[in-house]
Amino acid sequence: xxxxxxxxxxxxxxxxxxxxxxxxxxxxxxxxxxxxxxxxxxxxxxxxxxxxxxxxxxxxxxxxxxxxxxxxxxxxxxxxxxxxxxxxxxxxxxxxxxxxxxxxxxxxx
Amino acid sequence: xxxxxxxxxxxxxxxxxxxxxxxxxxxxxxxxxxxxxxxxxxxxxxxxxxxxxxxxxxxxxxxxxxxxxxxxxxxxxxxxxxxxxxxxxxxxxxxxxxxxxxxxxxxxxxxxxxxxxxxxxxxxxxxxxxxxxxxxxxxxxxxxxxxxxxxxxxxxxxxxxxxxxxxxxxxxxxxxxxxxxxxxxxxxxxxxxxxxxxxxxxxxxxxxxxxxxxxxxxxxxxxxxxxxxxxxxxxxxxxxxxxxxxxxxxxxxxxxxxxxxxxxxxxxxxxxxxxxxxxxxxxxxxxxxxxxxxxxxxxxxxxxxxxxxxxxxxxxx
Numbered sequence: 001x002x003x004x005x006x007x008x009x010x011x012x013x014x015x016x017x018x019x020x021x022x023x024x025x026x027x028x029x030x031x032x033x034x035x036x037x038x039x040x041x042x043x044x045x046x047x048x049x050x051x052x053x054x055x056x057x058x059x060x061x062x063x064x065x066x067x068x069x070x071x072x073x074x075x076x077x078x079x080x081x082x083x084x085x086x087x088x089x090x091x092x093x094x095x096x097x098x099x100x101x102x103x104x105x106x107x108x109x
Numbered sequence: 110x111x112x113x114x115x116x117x118x119x120x121x122x123x124x125x126x127x128x129x130x131x132x133x134x135x136x137x138x139x140x141x142x143x144x145x146x147x148x149x150x151x152x153x154x155x156x157x158x159x160x161x162x163x164x165x166x167x168x169x170x171x172x173x174x175x176x177x178x179x180x181x182x183x184x185x186x187x188x189x190x191x192x193x194x195x196x197x198x199x200x201x202x203x204x205x206x207x208x209x210x211x212x213x214x215x216x217x218x219x220x221x222x223x224x225x226x227x228x229x230x231x232x233x234x235x236x237x238x239x240x241x242x243x244x245x246x247x248x249x250x251x252x253x254x255x256x257x258x259x260x261x262x263x264x265x266x267x268x269x270x271x272x273x274x275x276x277x278x279x280x281x282x283x284x285x286x287x288x289x290x291x292x293x294x295x296x297x298x299x300x301x302x303x304x305x306x307x308x309x310x311x312x313x314x315x316x317x318x319x320x321x322x323x324x325x326x327x328x329x330x331x332x333x334x335x336x337x338x339x340x341x342x343x344x345x346x347x348x349x350x351x352x353x354x355x356x357x358x359x360x361x362x363x364x365x366x367x368x369x370x371x372x373x374x375x376x377x378x379x380x381x382x383x384x385x386x387x388x389x390x391x392x393x394x395x396x397x398x399x400x401x402x403x404x405x406x407x408x409x410x411x412x413x414x415x416x417x418x419x420x421x422x423x424x425x426x
Contacts, residue, residue, distance in 0.1 A: 094385045097296060098273040101383070104295035105277040105285060 008060055012083040015059035020044065021052050025061060028075035035064075035071050121238040124251055127230045128258040132265035134220050137227045138195045140265050141218070150260035151175070153253035154375065154384040155272035167192055175204075178274040178382050196220060212244050229258060259386075267401050268388040275381045279374050282381045283339035286372065293318060301327075307353075312336050316344070317353045328356055334369070342372040345390060365389035365396040 015021055024038050039049040053073070056062035060079040064071045130137055140146045144163050151158040155178030162172040171187040185204030192198055198218045214233045221228040231254060235241040244250040263270045275282055285291045293306030297320045305319030305328075316331040328349040335343030347367045348356035355366075367390040375382040389400045 094269070094271050094387060098271065098275070098383065098385070100295040100297075101282070101285060102273070102275055104291075105275065105281065108285075108291075108294075109277070109281070 008079060008082070011059035012061060012079055015055050015061055016083065018052065018055075020049075021056055024052060024056060025075060025080070028062065028073060032072050032074045035073065038073060120234075122235045122241050124233045124235075124241065124245070124254060125230065126251070126254040126258060127228060128255075128262060129223060130227045130229060130258075130262045130265055132227060132262075133225060134195055134222050134227045136265045137220060137229065137261070140261055141198060146264070148173075150264045151257065152260075153249070153256040154178070154260070154373070155274060155377075155382050165189060165192070171200075178272060178377060179380075190215070212240060212248065214240075214244070229261075231258070263386055263388070266388070267397055268386055269400075270384065270386050272382060272384040274377055275383050277381060278379060279339055279376050279381045282383060283374055286342060292316065297322075301325075310336070315353070317349060319351070330356075331370075335371070340374050342374075343369065345369055363393075363395045363399040365392040365400050367391060368400070 016025075020042055023042065027033060027038055027041070035049070035053065038053070039046060042049065053062060053064075057064065061076050062073055063076055064073050066072075140150065142165055144160060144165070148158040148160055151173075152175045157176045159174045159176070160171065161174065162170060164170055167189055169189050171185075171189070173185050173187070175183040175185060177183065183204055185202060188201045190199040190201060196219065199215070200218075201213070201215045203213050212235075214235045216231060216233045218232075219230045221230075233250075233254075235244060241250075260270055262268075285295065287308075287310055289306060289308035289310070292308060293303035296318075297303045301320040301322035303318055303320050305317070307317045309315055310333070312333055312335065314333050316333075317328070318330070319326065319328050321327070328351060329346065330349035330353060331344035331346050333342070333344045335341060345367050346369075350356045369386075369388050369390045371386040373382075373384040373386075375384070389397050392400065
């Protein structure tokens with residue numbers, strides 16, 4: 001059956017509902033970054049950034065590894081894709097069905 | 110989803126259409142008066158409306174272009190004659206095809222509280238009986254008026270509507286929807302394959318299907334509530350299990366357990382206009398909200414979040 005977890009989806013959607021957190025994820029989609037690098041574009045305090053990163057981590061969208069004194073962060077692609085797949089299915093449900101109907105009728109007149 | 114029946118016509122110059130809408134009067138009034146809302150439901154199935162100018166006050170004009178399912182533009186000018194807040198809107202309308210004979214009428218729309226619901230009556234009086242006849246025969250004004258109020262009802266009731274002009278005759282389209290050998294071949298979501306399709310096509314009968322793709326297996330079921338060959342198909346859709354019993358939504362606890370889909374098939378020249386109404390059924394407040402949020406452009410929902418996210422990624426990569 002489906003291998004998504006409801007709890008993870010709820011957390012992922014909650015995590016995505018903030019512009020700073022979306023910004024952090026967008027940055028990470030280009031590759032790993034340190035906490036300081038992630039914080040740089042945002043005009044908020046270090047504790048605030050840390051709180052956002054914690055929420056992303058809880059949602060499974062971000063993971064950290066320690067390299068000496070530095071934390072490196074990366075995007076957890078799998079969770080992100082699950083959340084996207086969920087929304088895509090409903091957002092375009094009937095539109096996609098009608099596309100498929102048209103294609104089918106073209107191939108099977 | 111029900112299409113309203115026209116009330117008895119009082120004269121040979123009139124068209125009267127009434128509809129009871131399951132939403133408070135204040136909500137319905139907003140759909141008529143908010144410039145961003147009126148264009149979302151104005152016009153028959155498959156029409157879109159562009160506003161060029163709108164001044165919602167007595168004596169004000171609404172210049173708009175209605176674009177038909179095949180792309181034909183119809184320019185219209187509405188002049189608001191009288192506006193009584195949450196009670197009545199009176200307007201005159203002139204319009205039609207660019208090069209055709211015009212259609213002129215005076216319309217009175219009244220709004221009445223009906224125990225939490227709202228009764229809307231549209232009474233259009235044409236200049237002459239011949240003009241009414243032209244509007245009915247040439248533009249399908251009665252059916253179009255009913256469809257317009259159906260779209261309005263869907264908007265204020267939190268339902269989803271989509272129309273598509275399909276390049277095939279109606280009988281062919283109908284067969285693709287109702288023949289067990291055909292339905293499973295196109296209906297599954299993108300990237301999914303239908304591996305089980307069992308169709309018992311009669312009112313009260315069901316379609317039980319299994320789809321798989323990307324390592325995911327899902328079961329669903331339709332129960333046909335309405336079949337009108339070859340014009341209308343109504344079915345209650347729910348998640349299911351392998352045995353055909355009730356299933357749960359695999360992803361969202363607050364997705365409506367049942368939804369009602371109504372598919373309408375109309376001739377449009379040699380093509381077919383397919384219109385889908387999609388509504389939560391017996392839904393809780395939380396389920397209705399999840400449904401609304403899932404619909405593109407219908408609400409500030411997750412879809413909006415993702416669009417912004419995607420746009421952000423696009424700009425920043």
